[in-house]
Amino acid sequence: MTDPTPRRRGGRRRAELEPPPAGSAAQDREPDAEEVARTIALRQLTAAPRSRAQLEVAMARRDVPEDVAGRVLDRFTEVGLVDDGAYAEMLVRTRHAERGLARRALAEELRRKGIAPDVAAGALEQVDDADEEAAALALVRKKARSTRGLDAQVRRRRMAALLGRKGFPAGVAMRAVETVLAEEE
Template sequence: MKDETSHPGRITEIRDQVRDPERVSLFIDGEFRIGLPRIAVAERNLRIGQILTEEDLAELESVDEASRAINQTLRLLGYRPRSSSEISSRLRRNGFSEPAIQSAIERMVEYGYVDDQDFARFWVENRQQHRPRGRRMLESELRQRGVSPDLIDQAIDEADIDEYGAARELAIKQMDRYRGLEPDVWRRRMAGFLQRRGYGWNVVRQVLDELERNDDDG
């Protein structure tokens, strides 16, 4: 920061914020002007009596926005891992500028908190453990979250998903719901159920054929 004889204002107070001890309020000529991370004040050696230009204040506003974007990103990641595209979209909806969004993403990638490859692996593994899905559905879900096709393929291939086994287990759990229906109606509804969960027709057909054989044997 530079001292200027022509200036918009002088720092008259740097006050700790009550709600967030990591932030301070900067007062210019006796009036509140901007909130800042405490570390930004230290890094820029801001002090009472210092004169700031409009360019200085604009820079500080950018620093503050980037800091708030980072904090919001950390809160989002506290709920579950997210792709870089998900984070960008959420920050954009919340009114952050593109430079602030880019700064937040770069910092999170640098710290290892955001990694689209790790996110894709997490998503596939989590789905298979709690809400099994076929390959097509997994691909669709990850595309919607902005993951690149290469990373999607890699995550699904690494998971080595047993689509037939997973589809069969889902179908067995669904059997009671369709019990008593005419065979063609049962087959159509079960096929739709499995296909909506991302299983291809070849897998669905094999599962239906096996269940029908078992039912006939029983």
């Protein structure tokens, strides 16, 4: 005997596809957009500090409405979980100390992370000319050890290129290279 109920592809009845009238599946609703936004922000912040712009991008990827993301981020800023100024200062401090980046490279990284220009300028004040000169000398001294035995011009070029990649101005780079090469003689 055949069942008169119309069947869909795969043999399921249309009535079976609808949520049941009772039980946990009947109560399962779409999560609240604000709850989703909070969860995304908290997970991102648990992994590592983030700027407000980075959190906005993460929420946009998950289709959180802009107004909801704005409300959640405003609240997180209010309670101190999101602080672009502190984030920028921490990023400048660590990137300069650990990687030897110059102010120009640091400014570019802050821009990529969505930090406002005025906030970035305040954070970059931590690194002065003397700090940049010292970082350039340290990087060139390290590079000099690994290039011993090479032609002097090749060494100069490699040391200057290293400092260029780290964002140092040409004048600072050449002074550091000449200082280190003079120390070796």
